Amino acid sequence: MSTVLLTKENGVGYITLNRPEKYNSFNREMAMELQEALDDCADDDQVRCIYLTGAGKGFCSGQDLSEAMNPSPDDFERMVREHYNATILRIRNVEKPVIAAVNGVAAGAGANLAIACDIVLAAESASFIQAFSKIGLIPDSGGTYFLPRLVGLQRAAALMMTGEKVSAADAVAMGMIYKSYADDVFEAEAKKMAVTLAQMPTRGLGLTKRLLNSTFNHSIEGQLDMEKMTQMIAGATHDFREGVQAFLEKRKPVFTGK
DSSP, rough: OOOOEEEETTTTTEEEEOOOTTTBBBBBBHHHHHHHHHHHHOOOOOOOOOEEETTTEEEESSSSSOOOOSHHHHHHHHHIIIIIIIIHHHHHHHHSEEEEEEOOOETTHHHHHHTTTSEEETTTOEEEOOOGGGTOOOTTTHHHHHHHHHOOOHHHHHHHHHOOOEEEHHHHHHTSSSSEEEEHHHHHHHHHHHHHHTSOOHHHHHHHHHHHHHGSSOOOOOOOOHHHHHHHHHHHHHHHHHHHHHHTTSSOOOOOOO
């Protein structure tokens, strides 16, 4: 892979979008290589947290428009389905925590790629832009699903219709992302969280993600029933037994992700 870099260390799969000269905008090659990297991390039991960031000054500036000049309806359909929908579904369906470490601008599909992740951390200088309206398109990559749930319907509508740039601090304040850090400590703090998550009970975190994925589709009765069934799965894991034993023995648990 050349447009996406993948390294693994301390239980974390570090995925870096690697088109810095284009602010990591998506072309077909990068979309396919990102999916390949996500699949690799999903299939590797040693990877217990996935960390997604961008090379250079940007996180991801969305679609590379030079690859999308005068597209036909079929081109649009294929691009959205194969590049973006397939990527977002991989992020949501992998039962491991996925951190977006937003190091710079996240625009268009790049902004929505970030907020599709489980936890979004950003450098103080980073920004988020729903840029679609500026070229006559609609927000894709799950933006119309995730953003209203994070910030509310009216604020999501305003951000999507105006294309207003949102600073990292404002994104935290409105609940779009989890935390921002000063630029000089951002990478260290983001990686610290990834390593922490990689040492936690991976099955339990994955099952929590499964429940969060379903919460907006259920009644309270339906969600309570799903919690009951999922808790039974969690209660049968090695990490549950280790957690209880460590508590009783007054020691730090050693989780294996199983």
